[in-house]
Every structure is written in structure tokens, then in C-alpha cells.
Amino acid sequence: MLTGEHRLPETIFAPEGNVVNRLFEVLLRDADQALAMMFSDTLKRIQNTWFATGHRGSCPSCSCDLLIRKGWRNRVLKTSRGTLGVAVLQAKCKICGRVFRPMNELIGLPFARRVLDEFIEKAIHLGINLSFAKSADLLKHLSSSTLSAEGIRNKIAQVAASIEFSANVDKATVLIDSTKVKAGNKDRGASVHLAITAEQGPQQAGRSTIRKRLLHLSVGSEDPLNARLRDLRPAHLVYDGGSHVGDIPAHKQRCRWHLVHQLKHYLWQDGVPFDLRGHCQEVLRHILWDKKLGKKRFKHFINELAALGLEKSATHLRQASNEAFTHYDQPGFAYSTTTPLEREMRELNRRADVGARWSVKGIENVLKVLFQLRLNKSTA
Numbered sequence: 001m002l003t004g005e006h007r008l009p010e011t012i013f014a015p016e017g018n019v020v021n022r023l024f025e026v027l028l029r030d031a032d033q034a035l036a037m038m039f040s041d042t043l044k045r046i047q048n049t050w051f052a053t054g055h056r057g058s059c060p061s062c063s064c065d066l067l068i069r070k071g072w073r074n075r076v077l078k079t080s081r082g083t084l085g086v087a088v089l090q091a092k093c094k095i096c097g098r099v100f101r102p103m104n105e106l107i108g109l110p111f112a113r114r115v116l117d118e119f120i121e122k123a124i125h126l127g128i129n130l131s132f133a134k135s136a137d138l139l140k141h142l143s144s145s146t147l148s149a150e151g152i153r154n155k156i157a158q159v160a161a162s163i164e165f166s167a168n169v170d171k172a173t174v175l176i177d178s179t180k181v182k183a184g185n186k187d188r189g190a191s192v193h194l195a196i197t198a199e200q201g202p203q204q205a206g207r208s209t210i211r212k213r214l215l216h217l218s219v220g221s222e223d224p225l226n227a228r229l230r231d232l233r234p235a236h237l238v239y240d241g242g243s244h245v246g247d248i249p250a251h252k253q254r255c256r257w258h259l260v261h262q263l264k265h266y267l268w269q270d271g272v273p274f275d276l277r278g279h280c281q282e283v284l285r286h287i288l289w290d291k292k293l294g295k296k297r298f299k300h301f302i303n304e305l306a307a308l309g310l311e312k313s314a315t316h317l318r319q320a321s322n323e324a325f326t327h328y329d330q331p332g333f334a335y336s337t338t339t340p341l342e343r344e345m346r347e348l349n350r351r352a353d354v355g356a357r358w359s360v361k362g363i364e365n366v367l368k369v370l371f372q373l374r375l376n377k378s379t380a
């Protein structure tokens with residue numbers, strides 16, 4: 001046979017125009033078989049070497065280290081390229097006769113690990129973006145293994161339980177906000193509470209970026225958020241007025257955007273016609289962004305509203321007066337609105353809105369992992 005005349009498996013000879021597709025399929029099968037073999041062989045070699053060089057621990061029953069080899073125990077490991085068979089080295093204690101697998105932990109195969117991290121990561125990436133059923137279906141189509149919807153949910157719960165958010169706020173500006181999701185048994189749903197730090201990041205392609213870090217995420221009562229804020233002791237806090245943050249020791253700024261937005265609702269309650277509401281909001285916007293005379297004009301505006309009998313609107317602003325201009329008086333506020341959080345809130349609603357009703361813990365787990373990956377860049 002001449003060079004270049006290797007016999008090719010007949011399976012490659014496919015109908016016209018389909019050779020590349022068939023070739024890929026055939027070679028991939030070979031490659032996966034080779035991967036499985038190499039994985040198993042290499043893992044065996046590592047264990048043999050370690051056992052021979054004394055990395056073998058001691059008997060879990062009697063603690064003695066007189067151990068002899070006692071064959072292999074077969075295990076299976078799910079990966080994105082299929083299920084791999086692997087062998088774990090067994091040893092026998094010479095004193096008490098106990099048979100055990102001394103290297104389980106060392107090689108990273110504790111009894112609970114049935115699935116490789118890389119496959120779990122893929123499953124989680126799908127699961128935080130799509131419904132669990134859809135994720136399981138896509139995983140089946142895009143990888144050589146499967147994980148059930150329930151399995152994906154459990155993996156996400158495990159990761160969520162292990163997440164600990166940074167406790168270091170330093171001098172950064174902390175933004176908090178909440179939004180409703182369809183979860184729990186109340187008709188109106190449950191509230192998701194978010195706290196992040198936001199700082200101006202570097203310019204990228206001529207646009208300013210925002211560096212955000214997740215500090216807290218919980219679903220349900222706002223008590224956990226408030227407890228967290230008391231621990232964090234942020235120097236600068238921006239909020240929308242909804243939370244009871246009265247006892248949090250911080251320089252507080254009411255979100256300027258929310259103040260204007262919320263006014264519309266109170267004007268409506270006070271019976272102000274539609275056209276005029278927009279005008280009043282515009283006036284307030286100018287006042288809040290007026291560094292020099294804003295405070296004075298704000299007081300004047302409140303008096304005007306009260307004089308017109310618009311009591312709900314006046315009260316709304318009166319209650320915010322001590323916190324509407326904090327960022328002009330106190331240096332160090334990176335933001336005076338919760339706008340950097342809005343994008344995260346949109347992302348949050350996108351994932352939460354799957355048509356079905358969530359359990360409170362279920363949606364909290366998904367969102368925790370989603371934002372840990374989005375903002376804190378890791379699951380660890």
C-alpha cells in the first residue's frame with residue numbers, strides 16, 4: 001500500500017455531499033473512545049504512583065498504615081463527552097483487615113461525586129438562564145450526557161448554598177432595590193432584595209463602564225437585607241425609599257430617578273390631570289439636579305404643592321427632604337440613583353418570568369447563582 005492509501009472505514013463513504021459530516025461523526029466516536037481509555041489509564045497510573053510513594057493515608061478503623069493493595073473498584077463519572085468508567089484503588093489493612101479506598105479524596109472522587117464539574121457548570125449555566133426542563137433538553141442535545149431538570153435544580157441549590165458574598169464594602173457606594181417575582185403563595189408574589197456596590201469602571205470603546213459587585217440577594221422579607229446592611233456598615237447608601245433603612249448608619253441618598261418617577265403616582269392620587277403630572281415631574285427633575293439652589297427650590301416646591309392642596313405629593317417629597325441632596329453634601333457618592341441596578345433587575349425578571357410560579361427558595365437559589373456569575377464572576 002502506498003502512503004496516502006490507508007484503508008478508510010467504509011462508513012465514511014456517505015451519500016454525495018455528506019462526506020465531511022460523516023467523517024466528523026466517525027472520528028468523534030473514535031476520539032471519545034480514546035478519551036475514555038486515556039482518562040481511565042492515566043488515573044490508574046496516578047494512583048499506582050501515589051500508592052507506591054506512600055501517599056496512601058491510614059486505615060479509617062485502626063489508624064495503622066500497614067496497607068496492601070486489594071485491586072480496583074469501578075466507578076462511573078458523568079462528563080459532557082459521555083459517561084466514563086474509572087477505577088479507584090482499593091487497599092486492605094494488614095492489622096484489622098478492613099478494605100477501603102484510601103485515595104478517594106486525593107484524586108477528587110469522594111463518594112458523592114458522580115458528575116464532573118465541567119458538566120455541572122454547563123448544566124448550571126443553562127439552568128440560570130432557562131427553565132430547568134428546557135435546560136435538561138438542551139443539555140441532552142448539545143452534550144453526550146444527560147442531567148434531569150430535577151438534577152439541574154439540585155446542583156444549583158448546592159452551589160447557591162455555598163455562596164458567601166463579600167463582606168468588604170470599604171468606601172464604595174452601596175445601591176439597594178427590590179422587585180416582585182412570581183413566587184411563594186401570595187398573589188402579589190414575593191420581593192427580591194438586591195444590594196450591590198457600584199463604581200465607575202474604565203472607559204471601554206469610548207463608553208464609561210460600571211464595576212458592580214453583588215453584596216446581598218434574598219427573596220421574601222426585607223429583614224435579611226437590613227441585617228446584612230447593618231453588618232456591612234456602608235458609608236454611602238442609595239435606595240428607592242421603599243426599604244426601612246432608618247436604623248442603618250450610613251449617609252443615605254434617595255434615588256433621584258425614583259423620587260421623580262414616584263411623584264407621578266402621588267400626583268395621580270391627588271387628582272392632578274395627566275398633562276400636568278409630567279410637567280411637575282420635569283420641574284422636580286431640574287430641582288434635584290440643581291447643585292447650587294436645589295435644596296432651597298425643593299422646599300419651595302413642597303410648599304407650592306401643599307398650597308395647591310396636593311398633600312400626598314407634598315408628603316412624598318417632605319419625607320425625602322433629608323436624603324434628596326446628600327450626595328452634594330457628602331463626598332464619596334459614586335451614584336445618586338439606583339440606575340446601575342436597573343439592568344440587573346431586568347436580567348432578574350427575565351429569568352424569573354418562566355410562566356410558572358416559583359418556590360421562594362427555588363428562585364432565590366437560581367438568582368443567587370445567576371448574579372454570582374454575572375457580577376462576582378465565579379461560583380466559588
Ligand SMILES: [Zn+2]
Pocket residue numbers: 059060061062063064093094095096097098
Ligand atoms: Zn485497620
